[in-house]
Amino acid sequence: METRELRYYVAVAEELHFGRAAQRLGITQPPLSRAIRQLERRLAATLLERSSRAVTLTEAGAVLLREARAALDAIEAAERRTRRAALAARGQADVVLAIKAGASSDLLAKLLDAYAAEPDAVTVDLLLCGIGEQERMLRDGRADVAMLHLPYDTTSGFDTEELRTEGQVVVVPARHPLAERAHVRMADVADLADLPTPRWPGRDGSYPDGPGPEARDHAQLLQLIALGRACLIAPESCRAQLNEDHAAVPVLDAPKITTVIAWPPHSRSRAVAGLVRTAARI
Template sequence: METRELRYFVAVAEELHFGRAARRLGIAQPPLSRAIRALERRLGVRLLERDSRTVALTPAGAVLLREGHAALDAVAAADRRTRRAASVAGGGPGLVLATKAGASSELLPKLLDAYAAEPDAVPVDVLLCGIGEQGRLLRDGRADVALLHLPFDSTAGLDTEELVTEQQVVILPATHPLAGRAQLRTADVEALTDLPMPRWPRSDGTYPDGPGPEVRDHTQLFQLIALGRATAVLPESARTLLLPDLAAVPVPDAPVVTTVIAWPPHSRSRALAALVRTATRL
């Protein structure tokens, strides 16, 4: 299979419409249709069920869509890492670390300062991203290393080291009747019908159904909580980000959150290894 064929197939499989896929790819529809038929003949399987009005994935097509994403990510990662290696040799940036905006607010500066003090440290660019994006940035080569948070982020296919485990707290408006409690239970938080939980975007950019507001980052979330429009259960380190109009109350029966440092298993970067050693030492 050629990467061109995979890109063509992935576009059709995601759009489920040959016309939209052709416009997305910047090509005419007839050669796209011919390319998909040729791919099916060569593989000996039907990838798409189509008639004059609809296009649907077959079970084989669903497998190729998943594997195609992984293969295209690997090709893109090889391209980016190769170019970045040349940039490093020419004095460019050394490592790219991905982390959720607003997360690990205590750990991250300590890690960067401690690593910068190492004798062979290279520059570290911090890539702030949205919820759940760190793993994708690692897999497609836009980042060399990332801070992930279990059980929320997937570490499938990555090497990891655990750094810190912490309890969770519920963030409330400072004027809320429960803001002065010593602790709350998960059931208490779920009963807050006046303060719904936020809806974070899925990996495909869509939002789950529910009454809570759609949010993309912690700044937006905290403003909505301060306005009395939402609440959220977050790692205890989120306390450091709170303004006086917000309060944090421990939720002892909520699942603990473990921060891990993660990287692609095939990496042979000495600079990355030194950063991981520094992180685990901290």
């Protein structure tokens, strides 16, 4: 299979519409349709079920979508990491750290200060991510290292070092009756019909169906909570990001959150090694 074919297929499989996929790729529809048919012949598999009304993935098509995304991520990662290695060889090294916006800010501040004091420290470029984006940034080479949060993020294929485990709280408007409680349970949060949890965009930019408001970033989410439009279950350390418009109430039966620092196991970057050592030490 060729990289071009995989890119074409991923566009169609994500859009589920040949016209939109062609527009996204900047080509016309006929060569796109021919490329997909050629790919199906080569694999001896039907990847897409086509009708006059819809395009859907077959089971084989769903498998190829997962594998094609991983393959394209690996190719992009190889390109980006090679370019950064060339910069490092010219004495222009830096390290890109992917973090979820608003998460573990106290831990991150300690890490950056401690690492900057190391004699061989390099510049740390922060890559602020939306919900769950750090993992993808690390896999496709946009980041050298990332802070991930278990059990929500996946660390499969990475080396990791555990940094902290903490409980969770529900963040509600300060004026909400729940703010007066010493603690709550998950069932109490589920019963908050007036404060639904927000909806985040998927990889294709669309929002899932549901009653909660659409949120694009951490700042917007905090504003929605302050306005009484949403609530959020988050790690205990999120308290550092809140103001007088918010209240954080411990959720006794919420799963514990473990923050880890993760990096590709084949990384040979001295900067990454130094950052990880510092994170483990603090």
